[in-house]
Amino acid sequence: MYKQTEDRRSFLKKMAILSAVTTATAMFPGILFAEEQTKSLPAGDLEWKKAPCRFCGVGCGVKVGIENGKAVAVKGDPNSTVNKGLCCVKGYHAVISMYGKDRLTKPLVKKNGKYVETSMKEALDLVASKLKETRDQYGKDSVSIYGSGQWTIPDGYVASKLFKGCLSTNNVEANARLCMAGAVTGFVTSFGMDEPMGCYEDIDHADVFVLWGNNMAEMHPVLFSRMLDQKYKRNAVIIDFATRTTRTSVAANKSILFQPQTDLAVANAICHEILRNGWENKDFIEQNCNLNKGLTNIGYGLEDKFKFKDKPEPISFEDYRKFLEDYSPEKVEKYSGVSAKDIKYMASLYGDPNKKVTSFWCMGMNQHTRATWINNLVYNIHLLTGKISTPGNSPFSLTGQPSACGTVREVGTLTHKLPKGVVMNKKSREFAAKIWGVPESNIPPKPTYDTVEMFRALDRGDIRFMWIQVTNPMVSLPHANRYTEGAKKEGRFVVVSDIYPTPTTDVADVILPSAMWVEREGLFGNSERRTQYWKKMVEPPGECMSDTWQIIEVARRLGFNEQFPYKEETHVAEIYNEYRQFHDNKKHNMAPLEVLEKEAGMQWPYVDGKPTKWRYNSKYDPACTKEGFDFYGKPEGKAIIWQRPYEAPAEVPTKEYPFWLNTGRVLEHWHTGSMTRRIPVLHRAMPHAYVEINPVDAKRLGITDGDMVLLTSKRGQLKMPALINGRGLPPVGQVFTPFFDENMLVNKLTLDSYDPISREPDYKKCAVRVEKA
Amino acid sequence: MPIKSYIAYPAEGKRQELINTLKKFEECEVIPSENHDIVIVITETNSKEEEKVFEARLKEVNSLMMLSMVAGFDTN
Numbered sequence: 090m091y092k093q094t095e096d097r098r099s100f101l102k103k104m105a106i107l108s109a110v111t112t113a114t115a116m117f118p119g120i121l122f123a124e125e126q127t128k129s130l131p132a133g134d135l136e137w138k139k140a141p142c143r144f145c146g147v148g149c150g151v152k153v154g155i156e157n158g159k160a161v162a163v164k165g166d167p168n169s170t171v172n173k174g175l176c177c178v179k180g181y182h183a184v185i186s187m188y189g190k191d192r193l194t195k196p197l198v199k200k201n202g203k204y205v206e207t208s209m210k211e212a213l214d215l216v217a218s219k220l221k222e223t224r225d226q227y228g229k230d231s232v233s234i235y236g237s238g239q240w241t242i243p244d245g246y247v248a249s250k251l252f253k254g255c256l257s258t259n260n261v262e263a264n265a266r267l268c269m270a271g272a273v274t275g276f277v278t279s280f281g282m283d284e285p286m287g288c289y290e291d292i293d294h295a296d297v298f299v300l301w302g303n304n305m306a307e308m309h310p311v312l313f314s315r316m317l318d319q320k321y322k323r324n325a326v327i328i329d330f331a332t333r334t335t336r337t338s339v340a341a342n343k344s345i346l347f348q349p350q351t352d353l354a355v356a357n358a359i360c361h362e363i364l365r366n367g368w369e370n371k372d373f374i375e376q377n378c379n380l381n382k383g384l385t386n387i388g389y390g391l392e393d394k395f396k397f398k399d400k401p402e403p404i405s406f407e408d409y410r411k412f413l414e415d416y417s418p419e420k421v422e423k424y425s426g427v428s429a430k431d432i433k434y435m436a437s438l439y440g441d442p443n444k445k446v447t448s449f450w451c452m453g454m455n456q457h458t459r460a461t462w463i464n465n466l467v468y469n470i471h472l473l474t475g476k477i478s479t480p481g482n483s484p485f486s487l488t489g490q491p492s493a494c495g496t497v498r499e500v501g502t503l504t505h506k507l508p509k510g511v512v513m514n515k516k517s518r519e520f521a522a523k524i525w526g527v528p529e530s531n532i533p534p535k536p537t538y539d540t541v542e543m544f545r546a547l548d549r550g551d552i553r554f555m556w557i558q559v560t561n562p563m564v565s566l567p568h569a570n571r572y573t574e575g576a577k578k579e580g581r582f583v584v585v586s587d588i589y590p591t592p593t594t595d596v597a598d599v600i601l602p603s604a605m606w607v608e609r610e611g612l613f614g615n616s617e618r619r620t621q622y623w624k625k626m627v628e629p630p631g632e633c634m635s636d637t638w639q640i641i642e643v644a645r646r647l648g649f650n651e652q653f654p655y656k657e658e659t660h661v662a663e664i665y666n667e668y669r670q671f672h673d674n675k676k677h678n679m680a681p682l683e684v685l686e687k688e689a690g691m692q693w694p695y696v697d698g699k700p701t702k703w704r705y706n707s708k709y710d711p712a713c714t715k716e717g718f719d720f721y722g723k724p725e726g727k728a729i730i731w732q733r734p735y736e737a738p739a740e741v742p743t744k745e746y747p748f749w750l751n752t753g754r755v756l757e758h759w760h761t762g763s764m765t766r767r768i769p770v771l772h773r774a775m776p777h778a779y780v781e782i783n784p785v786d787a788k789r790l791g792i793t794d795g796d797m798v799l800l801t802s803k804r805g806q807l808k809m810p811a812l813i814n815g816r817g818l819p820p821v822g823q824v825f826t827p828f829f830d831e832n833m834l835v836n837k838l839t840l841d842s843y844d845p846i847s848r849e850p851d852y853k854k855c856a857v858r859v860e861k862a
Numbered sequence: 863m864p865i866k867s868y869i870a871y872p873a874e875g876k877r878q879e880l881i882n883t884l885k886k887f888e889e890c891e892v893i894p895s896e897n898h899d900i901v902i903v904i905t906e907t908n909s910k911e912e913e914k915v916f917e918a919r920l921k922e923v924n925s926l927m928m929l930s931m932v933a934g935f936d937t938n
Contacts, residue, residue: 098863101935102904105867106893108933109902113869113895121896314897321897 107770111178112377114310115757116336118815122174130786139166141613141691143182143606146238146488146758147171148615149180150689153607153626160184160607160627169689171619177310179759182768183606189767193588193602194631209632212599213639216556219582219598223554225254230537231553233260233546236636237560238268238490241611242620243664244558244636245496247653249508251644254525255652259504259512259537260552264560265490265497266540267827270849271487273498273689275464278401278846279472279729281722283498286704287447287483288617288692292316294481295447296759297438299328301467302352302453302853304817306336307756308492309451309487313337319698328435330355331453332751332853333781333825334818344610345435345703346820349749351425351710353459354735356466357416358425359436363473364410364594365417368440373475377718379725380404382412382732387737389458393545397845404732412732426820431802439470446471451489456853458738460565461846465731472730478537478706478718488616489760492687495614499677500668502545505536508671511535524670526652539848541566541841548575556584560637561774563592564761564831567850568841586636589762592831603636604629611635612685615733618701620667621690622681637664675712676721732761738854739842742822746802746856749823752835753853755816763830778830779812782859783821787813791860797862799826802855805837824859828852864913866934868903876925877901883923903929910936932936 135154142149152171154162163183165434167174175567195211197204207215224232234248240263252261276283292315294300305313318323329341330352347355362371383399390397404412418429418436425432439446446470454463468484476482488494492676501508508524510517513534522529538546545565555576563573576583576596585597588605608629614620629635632728634642637660643747644653655663662682669679672693680691680700692700696711703709705720705728713719720728742749757775758765765771780798782790792798794813799806809826819825826835840855872880877899882887884892884903889912893902907913920929 098865102865102906105865105904105933105935106902109867109869109893112932113898113900113902116869117895117898117900120898120900122902124895317897424868 098279104770105710108773111757111770111774114178114337120239121210121286126310135162136452138624138626140605140607140626141491141615141621141690142765143186143491144179145309145510146490146493146616148309148491148613148619148621149176149311150438150621151176151180151183153184154572155626158627160187164690171615171617171690175311175314178757178771179765182771185768186764187605187608191590192630193590193594193600194633195602197215197600199598206474209601209634211644212601214646216584216599216601220643221552221647223274223582226379227553229258231481231551232258233262233538233543233552233554234556234558235540235543235562236558236562237500238263238265238488238493239559240492240502240636242492242496242500243611243661244640244666245500245502245752246508246664247637247640247644248558249500250525250652251649253507253512253532254502254521255644255647255649256529257531259533259535260541260543261502262504262531262538262543263497263502264501264540264562264565265493266848267565267850268452268455268489269493269498270503270847271457271460271844273466274461274847275486279465279468279722279731280705284494284618285483285485285616286478286484288702290313290702291447291481291483291485292319294445295319295325295483296444296481297326297328297446298777299330299435299438299446299448300337301448301450302331302339303449303451303487304331304335304337304753305449306340308489308754308758310486314758322839326438330435331728333820333823334731336816337461343430348424348426348749349823350459350738351421351427351735352454353466353733354416354421355425355427355432355469356463357413358418358421358432358734359439360466360469360473361413361416362418362433362436363470364413366436367438368436369473370475373718374406374473374730377720378472378730379727380406380409380730380732383735386736387838388846389766390541390845390848391739391842393549394542395845399846407728439474439476446476447481447483447485449485449487451487453853455486455849456851457669457845458842458851459733459736460844460849462731462733467735468728469730472728478703480703481641486616492613494616494618495612495620499614499840504538507532510670520671524667532822541843541848541850544575547581548572548578549576550580551581554582554585558586558594561591561593561761561763563596563835564828564836566841566854567836567839569834570805573839581829587763588633588637589767591761592834601639602633603633603639604633608633609635612661615690618692618751619690620685620693620846622682622685622750637661654853737850740840740855742856744848747822748856748857748859750800750802750838750857751819751823751825751853752828752839752856753825755829758827758829760829761831766829778833778835779815780807780809780826781812781815781817781819781825783819783823785821787811787857790859792861799860799862800826800838801858801860802838802840804840805834807833809833824857864907864910864934864936866905866913867932869930869932870901870902870926871928872899873925873927880923880925883925886934887916887919914932
């Protein structure tokens with residue numbers, strides 16, 4: 090869509106078209122102008138090369154147009170089964186985000202409070218020497234690396250190998266802890282293995298879609314378009330179950346609003362209703378499920394060094410039925426705000442044996458102080474009805490980042506994880522050590538810090554060196570003030586690898602300029618277990634270097650040449666082939682690079698030259714060892730139905746702070762906005778953050794649309810303009826604000842409470858006061 | 863030389879009629895949505911005066927229910 094050589098008039102005309110398309114996309118969820126997208130691509134002899142999109146976790150296949158060594162255009166790849174040629178406004182403009190005026194192109198080192206340009210060699214020397222010096226002085230757990238779901242697979246792999254295998258610390262975390270950890274622990278506790286059993290093809294088969302706190306129209310627009318297509322073509326029904334009215338609600342068949350946190354109770358009430366009506370699939374449950382309960386009153390992780398370990402205990406089906414007596418629709422109606430009639434309606438959709446049901450969720454269920462529980466409870470619904478692992482019947486956790494699954498969850502860049510298994514397991518450590526060429530004793534058997542605790546440790550001084558790559562924690566962490574101040578403290582050394590200046594580079598001692606997306610070679614893994622590969626297409630500017638190669642350079646400076654022997658021109662293939670050894674089995678085999686080079690991605694398990702679309706069902710999954718369903722992650726091949734109660738959130742509105750604050754994303758900007766805010770058409774469409782207020786509250790407080798509003802929580806204050814009857818409408822007593830705007834940093838207000846099992850923070854619920862500023 | 867983009871809403875049941883009518887105007891480029899009843903309209907005129915006249919002509923189109931401007935540029 091972008092070509093600098095065009096004349097001014099053509100350029101302005103395209104900008105006018107783009108503005109209209111972008112506005113229409115924001116106003117009408119799922120709207121398509123595919124013909125226009127193709128027609129308005131630049132003319133000339135572009136060379137088109139395939140890649141996965143740089144932005145969200147949907148993992149759309151795109152074609153990037155290259156001209157004279159520059160990426161000038163993006164179009165949807167019609168060969169990709171993910172997006173079938175479609176693109177959303179962010180993906181369509183992705184190449185523009187590579188060419189922002191303030192792109193970091195030279196390493197910067199802070200000297201006497203000012204950043205000074207230096208060479209990459211000198212900067213990497215300094216990083217390596219500071220890392221070594223800190224480790225020697227303060228011990229192996231004083232150094233850490235914090236990456237991201239935007240790390241490519243090779244980035245995350247070498248980070249884990251260096252820190253866990255060579256430097257003997259489990260201080261490896263990634264920002265997917267902030268968005269996907271609850272999904273991981275949900276999958277692992279219910280099925281014994283991470284990641285969805287189904288795939289996007291479920292959309293083409295499902296009769297009903299239930300969206301659990303998931304504004305797909307803005308966050309996953311391409312999948313939402315596919316879903317709307319089924320609504321129009323096959324009369325598929327979409328239920329939007331959420332805490333506020335959004336573009337998704339408007340496009341859905343039915344919008345059902347619930348009070349924050351009570352999704353736990355409603356999920357149990359749906360199960361209650363399924364059992365009360367005898368809609369459960371008794372044979373399926375008998376053959377494929379066990380039942381457990383865990384600890385209750387499990388806390389909120391607000392204290393430093395918080396510890397929790399669940400204690401699962403088996404229960405009988407009758408115990409479970411008795412537990413659900415407290416969750417009749419009539420009882421739950423009283424505190425959830427959802428009518429008994431609506432709960433029964435949702436139960437009837439799940440309970441109808443003739444309807445295929447797919448549940449989608451993302452941050453609403455994962456950024457939740459009971460994230461693991463609510464994930465378990467939605468699985469319960471699918472397990473009770475046997476609606477799982479078959480086309481159209483799918484509990485489906487979506488991701489927000491392009492390789493939250495492929496890198497953070499599969500490579501295992503979390504403190505407790507290894508590429509296969511966990512650090513606590515001796516066999517997993519031995520297996521990793523063998524492939525990494527290090528002694529098993531190098532890998533410590535205990536996890537150290539999850540993300541929030543890692544930044545608390547930096548604040549306390551337990552961690553002294555932190556290397557942050559491809560993420561912007563000073564905008565994205567909850568209770569951000571504490572962690573920003575902590576990172577600036579004397580005696581801390583922070584390295585940040587990024588492509589643009591951000592509030593996180595502002596706290597860095599060394600800033601390393603990174604090569605972005607198609608300026609380097611890489612692999613991502615999306616929400617449906619699809620691994621996608623792309624080749625380097627253009628040269629990065631200045632001294633920009635891929636995050637993978639930055640880590641390799643530092644590893645070699647630290648003396649680990651033997652463990653990092655890769656050649657620059659072939660390192661991605663060498664690393665991927667090494668990594669594949671971890672998953673060389675029918676349950677997780679990854680497609681060879683030669684296949685990924687040709688195809689628009691391939692799903693794992695990749696067995697006998699074929700991807701597995703639906704896991705745990707012998708009809709589709711060669712890893713099953715018994716006929717029918719085999720939940721092979723668990724003993725006996727049986728999934729777990731969990732007894733999990735409703736428990737209140739960590740903070741609720743009070744007289745002093747009477748409003749719920751919910752935070753989230755918008756269509757135009759991706760996460761903290763560091764890339765999309767440099768795309769002029771997207772920045773113009775959404776130039777700054779805002780606070781959505783219900784008109785009743787606004788009237789009572791004397792606030793009109795556009796007035797500046799002061800939000801105050803126990804942790805901070807923030808002024809931002811009011812949006813009344815805008816694209817989102819919170820109920821009375823609630824406000825919503827997006828987090829993309831670093832100049833209106835809402836995470837100064839949010840609470841760093843988290844789910845004790847997954848340790849994922851809850852960004853959706855804290856208490857604030859709202860006043861006209 | 864002004865360039866403007868609009869979102870046009872057709873009168874009920876008159877989507878195709880609106881597209882056909884707009885396509886006849888030389889000053890107009892039309893981009894219909896494939897799955898919604900809205901049309902993006904791009905106008906290019908030679909002067910502000912000409913633009914005013916053309917806007918008035920657009921508003922007289924019977925199949926057009928509403929026209930919302932999104933962006934405007936002047937190439938001069």
